[in-house]
Amino acid sequence: MPRRRPKVNNLMLAVWSLWRREMVRFYRDRSRVIGGLVPPVIFWFFIGSGLSGSFSVGSGDTALNYRQYFFPGTLVLIFLFTAVFSTISIIEDRREGFLQSVLVAPVPRMAIVLGKLFGSASLAFLQGMPFFIAAPFIGLHLTLSSLLISLFILFGVAFSLAGVGFFIAWRMDSTQGFHAIMNMGLIPLWLLSGALFPIHNIPGWLAMLVRLNPLTYSIAALQHELFPPGAIPDLPPLGFCVAVIVIFSLATLCAAVFITQRGRDQ
Amino acid sequence: MKAVETRSLRHTYPARSNAKPGMALKGIDFSVEPGEVFGFLGPNGSGKTTLFKILSTLIEPSEGTAFIFGCDVVKNVDEARKKMGIVFQYPSLDKMLTVEENLTSQGHLYGLSGAPLKKRVEEMMDRFGLTPRRGESVQHLSGGYRRRVELAKGLIHSPELLILDEPSTGLDPAARREFWETIGALKKKNGMTVLVTTHMGEEGDKCDRLAIMYEGEIIATGTPDELKSGIGGDVITIHSGQPDALLDTIDTKFGVRPVLLDGVIRMELPRGHEMIPKIVEAFPGKITAISMGKPTLEDVFVHKTGRMLWLAGEGADAPKEAKGE
Numbered sequence: 001m002p003r004r005r006p007k008v009n010n011l012m013l014a015v016w017s018l019w020r021r022e023m024v025r026f027y028r029d030r031s032r033v034i035g036g037l038v039p040p041v042i043f044w045f046f047i048g049s050g051l052s053g054s055f056s057v058g059s060g061d062t063a064l065n066y067r068q069y070f071f072p073g074t075l076v077l078i079f080l081f082t083a084v085f086s087t088i089s090i091i092e093d094r095r096e097g098f099l100q101s102v103l104v105a106p107v108p109r110m111a112i113v114l115g116k117l118f119g120s121a122s123l124a125f126l127q128g129m130p131f132f133i134a135a136p137f138i139g140l141h142l143t144l145s146s147l148l149i150s151l152f153i154l155f156g157v158a159f160s161l162a163g164v165g166f167f168i169a170w171r172m173d174s175t176q177g178f179h180a181i182m183n184m185g186l187i188p189l190w191l192l193s194g195a196l197f198p199i200h201n202i203p204g205w206l207a208m209l210v211r212l213n214p215l216t217y218s219i220a221a222l223q224h225e226l227f228p229p230g231a232i233p234d235l236p237p238l239g240f241c242v243a244v245i246v247i248f249s250l251a252t253l254c255a256a257v258f259i260t261q262r263g264r265d266q
Numbered sequence: 267m268k269a270v271e272t273r274s275l276r277h278t279y280p281a282r283s284n285a286k287p288g289m290a291l292k293g294i295d296f297s298v299e300p301g302e303v304f305g306f307l308g309p310n311g312s313g314k315t316t317l318f319k320i321l322s323t324l325i326e327p328s329e330g331t332a333f334i335f336g337c338d339v340v341k342n343v344d345e346a347r348k349k350m351g352i353v354f355q356y357p358s359l360d361k362m363l364t365v366e367e368n369l370t371s372q373g374h375l376y377g378l379s380g381a382p383l384k385k386r387v388e389e390m391m392d393r394f395g396l397t398p399r400r401g402e403s404v405q406h407l408s409g410g411y412r413r414r415v416e417l418a419k420g421l422i423h424s425p426e427l428l429i430l431d432e433p434s435t436g437l438d439p440a441a442r443r444e445f446w447e448t449i450g451a452l453k454k455k456n457g458m459t460v461l462v463t464t465h466m467g468e469e470g471d472k473c474d475r476l477a478i479m480y481e482g483e484i485i486a487t488g489t490p491d492e493l494k495s496g497i498g499g500d501v502i503t504i505h506s507g508q509p510d511a512l513l514d515t516i517d518t519k520f521g522v523r524p525v526l527l528d529g530v531i532r533m534e535l536p537r538g539h540e541m542i543p544k545i546v547e548a549f550p551g552k553i554t555a556i557s558m559g560k561p562t563l564e565d566v567f568v569h570k571t572g573r574m575l576w577l578a579g580e581g582a583d584a585p586k587e588a589k590g591e
Contacts (some may be wrong), residue, residue, distance in 0.1 A: 010377045017374035025362050028403075101358040101419070104322050105375035106347040 014107040018115025019122070022089070026123055037078060037127045044074035057198055062231040067138055072222035073195025075132055076157055076215065080190065082124040083158040084182055087116060087165030091175050109260035113166060117253065120162035121155055128154065135226065146225040149238075153221045156245035160214070161186075163252025170259045194219045200234045217244040267336050269427055269459040270298040270321065275330035277316050290316040292482040293330070298461060298475075300335075300426075303453055306463040307470040307563060308479030309573075314463040315355070317479075318431045321461070322352045335426055348376065351420035355431040357412060358419070361405040365396050365415055368404060369422055376423035390418040394448075410441035417448065427459045428452065434469065446472050467563035476563075480571050490563060497561040497569050500538030504531040504545065505555040512549060519548060527568065534561070534569065 048067035055066040093099040102112055132154070135142055142150070165182065172178050190196075192206070193215035199207065210216050221241035223232050275294040291313045298304040306314040319325045321332055323339050323346060332339045337346035359368050369390055373383040391397045394414040404412060413433070420428060428449075434442040449472070452458040462473065470476050471490050478486045478493070486493055504524075506512050509531050516524050516531070520541065524533040535541060538558045546553060567573070 013374050013377065013379055017371050021360065021363065021367075021371055024367070025360075028362050096361065097354060097356045097358040098360045100324065100354055100356075101352070101372065102375060104324055104347060104352050105372075106344045106377070107375055 010106075011108060011111050014105075014111035015114045015118065018102070018112065019118045022086070022116070022119030023122065025089070026086075026126070037082075037130065040074050040077045040081070041131060043077070044070055058228075058231040062228045064227060064231055068140055068227075069198070070196070071135065071138065071140060072219055072226055073190075073193070075128060075154065075222065076193070076195055076218055077190060078128040078131060079124040079154050079158045080161050080186065080215075082127045083120045083162040084165040084186060085179075086120040086123045087162050087169050088175050088178055090116060090166060090169040091172055091178060095173075110257050113163075113253065113256045113260060116166055117159055117162045117256070120165070121158040124158035124162075125154070128158075140226045141228075142226070149242075150222055150225045153218055153225075153242070153245060156249050157215070157218045160245070160249040160252045163249070163256045166256040167252065167259050170256070189213060189215050192216070194223075198232060200232065214244055214248040217241040221245065267300070268297040268333070269300045269302065270296075270304070270332070270334060270461060272296055272321075272332040273330055275317070275320065275327050275332055277313075277320060277325070278328045290482055291320075291327070294484055296477055296484060296487065298459060300459050301453065301457045303449060303460040303462070303472070303474045305470050305473035305476035306461075306479055307465070307467065307476050307567070308463075309465055311481075312479040313482040314479050315431060316482075318429065318463055322350070322429055322431075323347055348423070349425055350427040350429055351423065351425035353416050353420045353428070353430040353433055355433075355435055357416065359404045359412060359415055362403060364401050364403050365391065365407070366400040368415060369418055372419045373422050378423060386422060386424075390422060394418045409436050410438070410444070413437060413441065413445060417445075421452075425458075427461065430460070430462045432463055432465070434464070434466070467567070470563040478563075478567060478570060480567075480573075485570050486566070493563065493566045494561045497534050497565055499534065499536030500558050501561050501565050502533050502535065502538050502541065502545075502556065502558045504553055505529075506531065506549070506553050508552060512552065515548070516545065520544065525568075525572065527573070532568065534565070 044067070048065075048070045051066040051070075055069070057064045057069055090099070093102075132150070164185075165178075168181055169178055172181075192210050192213050194210065195215075199210050199216070202210070217236060217240070220232075220235050221238055223235060224238045224241070272294050275291055276289065277291040278289045294313075294317060306317065308314050316325075320327045321334070321339060323343050326340050334346040335349050337349060339346045360371070363371070366387060369387045370383065373379070373386060378386060388397075391400055394417060396411070396414060396418065399407065399411065404415060407415070420430075434445055437445060446469075449460055449462075453460060462469070464470060473490065475487065475489050476493070477484045486496075504512065509526050509529060512531060513524055513526055516522060516533070522533050522535050522541070524531045526532075542556060542558060546556060561569075
């Protein structure tokens, strides 16, 4: 007879196993590596270079050129796209049949969600880190604490957006539909987060949308950590940003678990 | 304790679901003894896949209850899941992983890990002749091999019950034979209970007992011999270019009521061998082939429903009977 383990261990074992599967699959399909990383970097390089002459924030010691300003936004873009689009594998798992054997196994649905979300977040790190470590080369200075806080924030971005992706993908049959929906939702979310332009001086109706956008606080937190103090006026306090990120991550996790609970009546 | 038991199991698919809306199961009651190989024989759309999904805990029944070794599949779902191994009709393997990786990750889902899991994976690969191919990715395996991996996967946690949905779909005759030999060995050596759905009469013959399903109901239950003995004597089938002409004449001349199904005339009667020369002489040149046999499960299905097993689910026309009384 197989050894009986406590429930929590079983959950962690299943999460670990499903996470590991995501890593192995990614490793065996290496063309995916290029897809997530290169377009945002090209985007960053051309837009950053093109706008360098006509854009500046701050003055004196705290002045930023556009390549520097656009750096956190690009970083978030890489994490966000990789995390969200790796949850598309839920649709493939369902179509190829793998998912059905997980659904009838004696593990809570939470294990499926956590395995996928940690998997997506890990992939985002694999893709985003090469760009992140380039920060010192464009004049952005990192201390150990700002590095750790930035990594935590980026993990939050990847984990929560993967939760959103999971929630949408669970009920979908086609990967094309998923692409359409996510592009429609994600691009505005990213545009209205302060990733592309500073938000301290924009019209009131737009400022309202920006303030409601959870991604705004990820960008703001990264600006706290990567830019010299005072470079961007009127940033929300770091503690508040971190709180928003944590709450948003938990909320999307709950939503993803919730949608899987309803899945037994098809 | 019964291995499997259901009480007035009903299932209705909601109008917006992918499946055909309407009542798929209309009150199913059956039980399976431990150590039995029990089959569900029926055409596509007879409800056997819905029944499989309920027993395997993929969906919840609209009404009624089902028990796996005493565990309710809705209220005590985790315990029920531990007791059964499930083999799906469509592949459930991760094609990008190797044979060994597929088995290992399945073991993790059932709470196995470390040395005991490693040992179990070795045992399973050994038993199914997969050891030489352990490092190959599943996408490079043939259908027969993949089916072996599916079986090994379903058995990794040493379940007491094995449930299989249309297990020989897509297998060639040799692989099918091998598959049924494995099932026989599992029953004999491990005393395993096996539940299997099929739409093929010859597979039903391999079961200890079976239930014939039609339009969401069980219309007959018994051993293959019991079911076949319900048909008296022999079954004669006649192929002809003008089956309609023959149909009425046979009825009036010989007093047997033949049925025309899928272009073939078919009748049940005792002492069929005496009738064959009479029929051949009565219709010179009109019969292309005539054959006689002992009833098969296919014949049992026709007898009970008036339809052919492989056509019944596809909206086939009702059978045509001779007009005269």
